[in-house]
Amino acid sequence: MLVNMKEMIEQAKKEKFAIPAFDICNYEMMRAVLEVCEEEKSPALLMVLEGDLRGKGMQLIPAMVNSASNFFSVPVCLHLDHAGNFDLIKQAIDSGFSSVMYDGSTLPFDKNLANTLEIVDYAHARSITVEAELGHVGDAMVGNENATTTGDDDPEDTLTDPTEAKIFVEKTKVDALAVAIGTSHGVYKKTPTLRIDRTKQLADCTNTPLVLHGGSGTPYDQLKEAIANGVCKINIFSDVVTALNGGLKGKLNTITNPATWPMFVFEDARSLMKEAVRAKIRAFGSNNRI
Ligand SMILES: [Zn+2]
Known part of the structure; x- marks a missing residue:
């Protein structure tokens, strides 16, 4: 049975680790994530x-x-990632998602707050957890197959403002807050530099578990510092997709029979994805928590 995000993310906050949250697109990705979470005794957060x-x-x-x-014996949460409207969120809740993200980060503060509040009321009445976003994580963007980010933009203007964050979480009572502290979605061309000072300020004034988007490709030493300063969930998409695509490409290049059984075609992709998932779990310290 699925669980919502509440208990696992509160545990992460208390014990100062982060749960890697993996976007999955199909059975192979789901299976790789769930199997490794079970092996590593990590809560499973699928998006x-x-x-x-x-x-x-x-x-x-x-x-x-x-x-x-x-x-699986580990708790499994199914979270809707980056929903921009209420209709999609209602459909997801009706279909069995146990957690949702409402992303109003491109809207003016008041509008983002009002929409988030409405969604939290609806979701909490059904025991569904809500993540919202304040400030804006630069995009490569999600859903664009050619997505890359230059890393050249100055993220300073879109960083989350601590005063706004305090008001936002107090009013909305969201279960997790995605913050902009210097990462971007997609594949980096230049190594990002996280604003750890800002992360600490945000954690100090909100008391709400913080979420980092665009975790793929960010150096582990920086992510570990972010975790020590209040980040409890780190979203991962590109690194697992890169493993999947790389595994498929390598394998397909060696295959001559066009009717090769998919079980064999996916062999390398499966093990590379598992390796990528395990690396995140261990780096973020969510192993041996169950
Ligand atoms: Zn994101």
């Missing part, structure tokens, strides 16, 4: 982006993760 929920995806993916969760 899905809107693009994979089109058509029957909205029913099939939650049904798949929901039933899969029964075969």
